[in-house]
Amino acid sequence: MKVAIVGVGSMGGAIMQGLNNLTKYDLIAMNPQNPRVEKLAHEYKFKLVFDPKSLIDLQPDVVILTTPAPVTVAVAEQLQALDPHTIVISAAAGIKRADLQAALVNNPVATMIPNTPVSVNAGTIGLSLDPKFDKPVKDTIVQLLNDLGDVVLVSEEQLDIVGVIGGCGPAFVDVFMDAMSDAAVKHGLNRQTAYRLIASMVKGSGALAYETHQSPATLRDQVASPAGTTIRGLAALEKHGFRYGVIDAVDQASDED
Numbered sequence: 001m002k003v004a005i006v007g008v009g010s011m012g013g014a015i016m017q018g019l020n021n022l023t024k025y026d027l028i029a030m031n032p033q034n035p036r037v038e039k040l041a042h043e044y045k046f047k048l049v050f051d052p053k054s055l056i057d058l059q060p061d062v063v064i065l066t067t068p069a070p071v072t073v074a075v076a077e078q079l080q081a082l083d084p085h086t087i088v089i090s091a092a093a094g095i096k097r098a099d100l101q102a103a104l105v106n107n108p109v110a111t112m113i114p115n116t117p118v119s120v121n122a123g124t125i126g127l128s129l130d131p132k133f134d135k136p137v138k139d140t141i142v143q144l145l146n147d148l149g150d151v152v153l154v155s156e157e158q159l160d161i162v163g164v165i166g167g168c169g170p171a172f173v174d175v176f177m178d179a180m181s182d183a184a185v186k187h188g189l190n191r192q193t194a195y196r197l198i199a200s201m202v203k204g205s206g207a208l209a210y211e212t213h214q215s216p217a218t219l220r221d222q223v224a225s226p227a228g229t230t231i232r233g234l235a236a237l238e239k240h241g242f243r244y245g246v247i248d249a250v251d252q253a254s255d256e257d
């Protein structure tokens with residue numbers, strides 16, 4: 001399958017990497033000339049074009065839009081001459097399917113919010129589909145995105161909050177991991193050991209919650225032994241408003257103003 005990525009920045013590059021890991025996709029990219037993207041094209045051996053006509057001529061089966069959100073509808077307008085069978089999937093946060101569909105009248109258009117862990121095929125991808133899609137279109141989209149991680153099908157109204165939790169979430173977790181590594185270094189671990197330890201701990205905590213379906217509160221209680229060390233740390237997190245900080249981070253990221 002021929003997959004084109006339009007806009008090879010952080011998100012487009014992560015998708016490119018995740019698809020390249022599988023070696024089964026014929027990958028194409030469109031981006032303004034940029035040495036970083038050219039280096040990536042050389043490394044991953046994908047075909048790089050710089051203008052919409054060249055992209056359209058290559059007849060991709062799927063086009064993924066990972067351009068900056070404010071220009072994404074304009075980019076879609078430049079792709080109006082795509083073959084009608086080409087499926088377009090936009091990753092642009094806050095851009096509605098109706099606006100993209102108005103630009104791409106003949107093509108099936110889906111909207112999603114992926115996250116950067118797609119680069120290691122461990123992404124979380126909130127996906128909204130047009131209920132009018134026929135089964136082959138739906139299957140093509142879901143199968144492609146399943147190769148990049150977990151696909152969570154949601155309504156378009158829910159995509160904004162899914163985008164904040166799944167899409168912004170890795171950055172919030174990164175801040176937590178960074179702070180923990182400072183603490184570990186303060187207590188004598190070297191930075192590299194701290195990073196490895198913390199990444200493994202977060203990966204394992206996520207896997208445990210994911211595999212067992214237990215609530216975070218239940219899992220937390222299993223760690224906090226009576227009169228033990230964990231409950232003292234949990235009390236300190238409460239004292240410093242950690243939970244409210246997380247809730248407010250989601251509120252702020254969700255705020256459109």
Ligand SMILES: NC(=O)C1=CN([C@@H]2O[C@H](COP(=O)(O)OP(=O)(O)OC[C@H]3O[C@@H](n4cnc5c(N)ncnc54)[C@H](O)[C@@H]3O)[C@@H](O)[C@H]2O)C=CC1
Pocket residue numbers: 006007008009010011012030031032034065066067068069070071072075091092093094113114115116167168
């Ligand atoms: N970074 C992330 O974790 C996530 C980003 N997104 C969405 O992905 C999109 C891109 O975000 P980032 O990768 O963070 O931004 P970025 O700034 O790193 O990448 C944007 C890329 O698009 C290219 N570009 C700009 N105008 C273009 C045009 N007219 N045609 C083709 N390419 C063009 C830029 O040269 C750059 O390589 C945004 O719409 C954002 O909402 C969605 C979920 C997560």
Ligand SMILES: O=C(O)[C@@H]1CCC=N1
Pocket residue numbers: 093163164167168
């Ligand atoms: O920061 C952003 O706007 C994008 C959307 C979700 C994650 N990154």
